[in-house]
Amino acid sequence: MLLVRETQEFGGSIFQVRIHGRGGQGVVSGAEMLSVAAFLEGYHAQAFPSFGSERMGAPVVAFCRIDNKEVRLREPVMMPDALIVQDPTLLHQVDLFKGLDTCGYLLINTRRSYRDLGLGDYVKRFPPHHISTVAATEWAQEYIGRPLPNVALLGAFAAVTRRVKLESVVAAVRQKFPGKLGDDNAAAAAKAYDSIRTN
Amino acid sequence: MSDMTAEQKVKFYQKGTFTAGNRLVDQARRSVQASMERSNAITSGHRACQGCGEALGARYALDAAMRATEGRLIAVNATGCLEVFTTPYPETSWQVPWIHSLFGNAAAVAS
Amino acid sequence: MLEQIEGSQAAAKAIALCRPEVICAYPITPQTHIVEGCAELIRVGAIQNCEFINVESEFAALSVAIGSSAAGARTYTATASQGLLFMAEAVYKAAGLGLPIVMTIGNRSIGAPINIWNDHSDSMALRDAGWIQLHAETNQEAADLHIQAFKLAERLSVPVMVCMDGFILTHAYERVSIPNQAQVDAFLPSYQPRQVLDPADPYTIGAMVGPEAFMEVRYLAHDKLLQALSVIPEIQQEFKEIFGRESGGLFHSYRVENAETVVVTMGSVAGTVKDLVDELREDGAKVGVITLCSYRPFPLDGLRYALQGASKVIVLEKSLALGFGGVLASDVRMALQGVDTHVHTVIAGLGGRPITRKSLARLFARVERGEVKDPHFLDLDIDIVRREIDNQRSQITAGPIAENILREIGPCGPKAV
Numbered sequence: 001m002l003l004v005r006e007t008q009e010f011g012g013s014i015f016q017v018r019i020h021g022r023g024g025q026g027v028v029s030g031a032e033m034l035s036v037a038a039f040l041e042g043y044h045a046q047a048f049p050s051f052g053s054e055r056m057g058a059p060v061v062a063f064c065r066i067d068n069k070e071v072r073l074r075e076p077v078m079m080p081d082a083l084i085v086q087d088p089t090l091l092h093q094v095d096l097f098k099g100l101d102t103c104g105y106l107l108i109n110t111r112r113s114y115r116d117l118g119l120g121d122y123v124k125r126f127p128p129h130h131i132s133t134v135a136a137t138e139w140a141q142e143y144i145g146r147p148l149p150n151v152a153l154l155g156a157f158a159a160v161t162r163r164v165k166l167e168s169v170v171a172a173v174r175q176k177f178p179g180k181l182g183d184d185n186a187a188a189a190a191k192a193y194d195s196i197r198t199n
Numbered sequence: 200m201s202d203m204t205a206e207q208k209v210k211f212y213q214k215g216t217f218t219a220g221n222r223l224v225d226q227a228r229r230s231v232q233a234s235m236e237r238s239n240a241i242t243s244g245h246r247a248c249q250g251c252g253e254a255l256g257a258r259y260a261l262d263a264a265m266r267a268t269e270g271r272l273i274a275v276n277a278t279g280c281l282e283v284f285t286t287p288y289p290e291t292s293w294q295v296p297w298i299h300s301l302f303g304n305a306a307a308v309a310s
Numbered sequence: 311m312l313e314q315i316e317g318s319q320a321a322a323k324a325i326a327l328c329r330p331e332v333i334c335a336y337p338i339t340p341q342t343h344i345v346e347g348c349a350e351l352i353r354v355g356a357i358q359n360c361e362f363i364n365v366e367s368e369f370a371a372l373s374v375a376i377g378s379s380a381a382g383a384r385t386y387t388a389t390a391s392q393g394l395l396f397m398a399e400a401v402y403k404a405a406g407l408g409l410p411i412v413m414t415i416g417n418r419s420i421g422a423p424i425n426i427w428n429d430h431s432d433s434m435a436l437r438d439a440g441w442i443q444l445h446a447e448t449n450q451e452a453a454d455l456h457i458q459a460f461k462l463a464e465r466l467s468v469p470v471m472v473c474m475d476g477f478i479l480t481h482a483y484e485r486v487s488i489p490n491q492a493q494v495d496a497f498l499p500s501y502q503p504r505q506v507l508d509p510a511d512p513y514t515i516g517a518m519v520g521p522e523a524f525m526e527v528r529y530l531a532h533d534k535l536l537q538a539l540s541v542i543p544e545i546q547q548e549f550k551e552i553f554g555r556e557s558g559g560l561f562h563s564y565r566v567e568n569a570e571t572v573v574v575t576m577g578s579v580a581g582t583v584k585d586l587v588d589e590l591r592e593d594g595a596k597v598g599v600i601t602l603c604s605y606r607p608f609p610l611d612g613l614r615y616a617l618q619g620a621s622k623v624i625v626l627e628k629s630l631a632l633g634f635g636g637v638l639a640s641d642v643r644m645a646l647q648g649v650d651t652h653v654h655t656v657i658a659g660l661g662g663r664p665i666t667r668k669s670l671a672r673l674f675a676r677v678e679r680g681e682v683k684d685p686h687f688l689d690l691d692i693d694i695v696r697r698e699i700d701n702q703r704s705q706i707t708a709g710p711i712a713e714n715i716l717r718e719i720g721p722c723g724p725k726a727v
Contacts, residue, residue, distance in 0.1 A: 051426070074478055074581050075665065
């Protein structure tokens with residue numbers, strides 16, 4: 001007789017990330033770089049976008065799974081262990097938090113506080129060190145001269161979740177961006193990382 | 200069938216100025232884009248980026264075609280940007296009958 | 311070397327290592343990244359002695375490939391969905407002429423309604439044209455199958471389609487071991503055409519064959535594909551000897567030993583099914599999964615043998631024969647004819663609808679309880695469908711089906727997120 005657990009429980013070693021943003025903010029390449037960072041540490045990682053005919057500004061979602069064995073699952077990430085929100089204007093338009101458990105991690109790209117974003121009560125259910133706001137767009141503007149928050153958010157991700165090291169994020173970033181651009185992006189990631197670690 | 204086909208007029212957002220549709224020139228020389236009665240075959244709400252050249256170009260072509268056919272026009276659209284951004288299900292920007300077929304047969308379908 | 315890389319790029323690198331001499335392709339989502347990758351590799355000199363030809367359509371792409379292959383050049387192209395159908399006439403031609411062209415299919419559904427997401431309807435539409443059709447389960451296998459494909463195609467003088475799920479594999483980053491040139495050179499000798507257009511030794515290729523000989527010609531093509539049933543495992547073994555891993559072959563069996571229920575499927579969804587199989591096994595269920603790699607030729611005997619212990623077979627497929635039912639399921643039933651095994655048809659993932667563990671788990675439980683009718687459409691919104699059917703019955707000018715459905719569903723986004 002086939003016994004089937006009807007509720008999905010992801011036990012074990014897998015760590016699932018879902019990144020929300022808008023087209024043009026580097027959501028997809030952020031997920032890809034995260035997977036490269038995990039790979040460089042010897043993990044198996046999978047990254048893919050939720051595909052669509054997007055254009056600049058349209059909501060975009062990308063996913064990354066990290067595990068110490070082969071990732072075979074192909075469905076979108078329904079139960080993220082970590083949620084990264086690259087654009088807070090999505091907050092009341094898209095159901096961003098679907099599937100995020102109260103022991104998960106939450107990172108939002110904003111200079112405002114969670115309370116100012118109307119999420120004060122929502123974040124109370126999380127361990128305080130699991131949630132963070134990151135002024136990623138501002139760091140990006142300062143270090144790379146463009147408001148592309150994805151790399152800074154990855155630095156913050158490393159700091160908050162400790163699932164990948166900052167140096168892996170930096171290596172992944174340098175793999176994608178050569179020369180000075182790589183240096184600048186790496187600095188943005190490091191800045192975001194430090195801003196969290198020192199809080 | 201569909202009850203949502205009340206024809207939408209074109210909206211000029213820059214009221215009180217003369218900048219839209221070369222209204223600085225005298226009446227006789229203005230193009231059809233200056234007119235409030237301009238046919239609005241592709242209405243607003245499509246998913247193109249603001250200022251998209253294709254959307255603008257398509258509008259101009261349609262204005263001319265609508266004048267030439269006195270509004271009795273059917274549009275046949277090939278697979279491409281225009282088709283995708285004007286018809287994001289379940290909505291459409293088209294106020295004229297429109298059909299999308301394939302990549303390379305728009306002219307044949309129109310025939 | 312192990313790399314974290316996009317599936318398309320892994321395929322491009324694998325193709326580059328096979329030393330193609332002509333690459334001709336027309337872009338179409340979701341394969342464009344592959345040929346762009348190839349073009350870039352040629353541009354930087356990673357592929358030597360290769361001519362990249364920009365063509366005006368998919369029909370032109372395969373036509374150029376036919377000419378190139380007939381002239382003795384190792385030739386590669388790629389397409390998907392509408393593009394594959396646009397070159398349909400040439401697909402039959404290439405097979406009929408026995409030209410060992412390798413073509414990637416980034417599996418994508420076929421319109422109308424236009425849809426850019428993954429299902430298997432495109433390669434299924436041309437399953438009887440005489441090409442070998444191999445389906446990759448992972449990006450590693452996709453890269454490996456391209457390398458095996460050239461050898462297979464040239465050994466038999468049959469064109470080969472390597473099918474990769476569009477977006478799910480083509481656009482996913484995962485770890486792939488990219489071989490080195492020495493390994494590929496050891497595995498894949500240079501192309502020795504069986505027939506070639508050469509002024510020094512003229513052949514006539516593509517003569518007309520009348521009723522007096524056509525059946526024999528077709529039979530021989532069929533026989534050639536049946537020979538492939540032995541050659542594919544041989545090449546799988548030769549590949550393993552040089553590259554050190556299992557890749558390709560007729561099909562993969564996972565936890566099928568002592569399984570009472572076996573899922574049969576193709577392509578990337580097998581990964582999701584394997585995760586579910588592990589979960590079910592932990593709960594004591596005796597379930598396994600077979601992932602077909604060679605869809606054409608179809609391993610009737612091999613599958614029949616592999617399924618002999620199963621009392622239930624669930625065929626999970628991303629294809630649908632309108633007005634008939636399951637495509638893969640029918641093939642599986644043919645393999646099992648005369649055997650008393652219940653075969654369930656599950657149509658899933660059409661047009662890119664995600665296939666989730668949760669839905670599959672729920673379905674399998676219902677199959678166990680005998681509650682599932684055949685064919686079953688996974689995650690079908692039955693209410694919407696019933697309303698539309700009633701709508702159609704009550705009105706003559708009911709409007710186009712797709713538009714009505716989508717008006718019911720409302721503003722859309724990716725369904726699972």
